[in-house]
Amino acid sequence: MQLTFDPDVEEFRAEFVGFLTEHLPSEAEATQRSESSAHVPEWARRWQRLLFDSGWLLPTNPPEFGGRNASVLQQYVYLEELSKRRIYHSFNPQGVGIIAASLLSFGTEEQQRDWAVPILRAELTAALGMSEPGAGSDLAGLRTRAVRDGDHYVVDGQKVWTSGAHDADVLLTFVRTDPDAPKHKGISVLLIPTDTPGVTVRPFASACAADDLDFNEVYFEGVRVPVTNRVGPENEGWSVANGSLGHERTLLWLSFANRLEDMLVDFHPRTALDNDGYARLVMDSFALRLLGSAALGRESRGEQDVPTLSVLKVLGSEAVQSAAERALDNVGPDGLTHPAVSAPPNPLNLECFTSSWFERYLRSFAGTIAGGTSEIQRNIIAQRVLGLPRA
Incomplete structure (x- = not known):
């Protein structure tokens, strides 16, 4: 093709x-x-x-x-x-690609002016307060509560894995405003500045490196948030969540296709992969680009094909992870320190392209989790592609 x-x-x-x-x-x-x-x-x-x-x-x-x-x-x-x-x-990719985009879709003119534009212009930075202990990919299980008190909400609860929260100016936070409603209902979305009294942000290290501080725990204790900071109607946060992640997923397959093509250079068989592993990497790269291009063509004609995005997400993220794991196995102990890239470092790159094969393998797990875990994507594929019943 x-x-x-x-x-x-x-x-x-x-x-x-x-x-x-x-x-x-x-x-x-x-x-x-x-x-x-x-x-x-x-x-x-x-x-x-x-x-x-x-x-x-x-x-x-x-x-x-x-x-x-x-x-x-x-x-x-x-x-x-x-x-x-x-x-x-x-x-600030989540601020620009998810949070500002969500405000443009669901926010008021004032929210777009006061929050979205400053985020887009890098005058403010933002993080996504969605995952909680026991409610990672399952947003319906969230327990952080917001109780209406006049023209404010009072928020209590905890978020976790909140990337960049300790450096962010504002959190797009998903809260439960109707505890008696069915799980997928009763959720609302609030813009909560991180300097609001009662907000505590605690960064913690990842498995990649002790000084790699991006993940955070965020605690809310009696946090008062103006009702004007609510994004979308009360108890309609599920729609905002689907829109927020939709902004993240639309061309997500392309990032994996690009990464696989980078690996064709970085994981050359003479340096990291055996011939079989390199051949698999080539086939995965071409397959993802082919399937993604077909989806792109449908999208350009205005056709919506959400299940295909799940197929592409699983294929791309797991192909990247498989190639990284096989390269690490092949290089052995040298993979703990040897740079896993042939291209020179670029200051405009968010990835650590001078990292070792080991770090690159560890970072590949983010791809199978962020934007909807592989398990969640397989549920979508089972139900909406294969027509299987819900469990």
């Missing part, structure tokens, strides 16, 4: 390449690394603001929200060009 694009898409690509050639920060400018997924160094704030002002932050958005009303195919080639350079458009 050979992907080709209409002239307007290729003109769009050429314009973006020209912008990158002229404006991409140099390594000398980008001296400070990001410390978490909500920590944006000052030079990176300037870079994100330039993208916003030029309409290149989220091209499918209208101009007032950092875009240029691009089509889905134009968005695709935009992401392709970022991938070729192994760079990202924001050091």
Whole structure:
């Protein structure tokens, strides 16, 4: 299968390449690394603001929200060009890609002005308060409560795995406002500034490194939140959640396809993979690109195919993990220290591309968890693709 694009898409690509050639920060400018997924160094704030002002932050958005009303195919080639350079458009990906996008879909004009635009312009950073102890991928099991008290809600409860919360200015927080409603109902969404009295944020290390502080526990004790900070109608948070994760999942398969293609270079059979493992990596890479491109074509025609996104997510995330595991097995003890990349480090890359094969394998688990675990995706596939009954 050979992907080709209409002239307007290729003109769009050429314009973006020209912008990158002229404006991409140099390594000398980008001296400070990001410390978490909500920590944006000052030079990176300037870079994100330039993208916003030029309409290149989220091209499918209208101009007032950092875009240029691009089509889905134009968005695709935009992401392709970022991938070729192994760079990202924001050091606060969940703030830009999930939280601001959710506010544009469900928020009031005031919320868009006061929260979404500052997040998109890197004036504020945001984190997603969704997972809880005992309620990770199962949002319906959340227990953090918000009780209405006049023109405020009083919030009590706990979140966990909240990436970047200790560096974020605001949390998009899912709370239960009607404990008597069925589990999928009675959920609301609140914007809670992290400096609100009663909010306690505690970062903790990941398995990758003791100084890799991105995950957090967040505690809410009698936190008063204005009703005007509610996103969407009361008790309609399930719809907001589906929309929030929908923003994350639409082209999520492309990130895995790009990563597999990076691995074709980084995990060359002479360095990491045996011939069988490399052949499997090649086949997985081509299969994901083929299936994803077919889904992209349907999306460009306005067809909605949510179950296919689940298939692509499982295929992509598990192919990345399988390749990383096989490479680690092959290189043996050297995998604990040897760099797992052939390309030079890039200051605009959120990934640690100078990390070892071991770290790269550990990080692959994020792909099988974030955006909906493989287990949840298989349930969706079973019910909506294969037509099997619910358990």
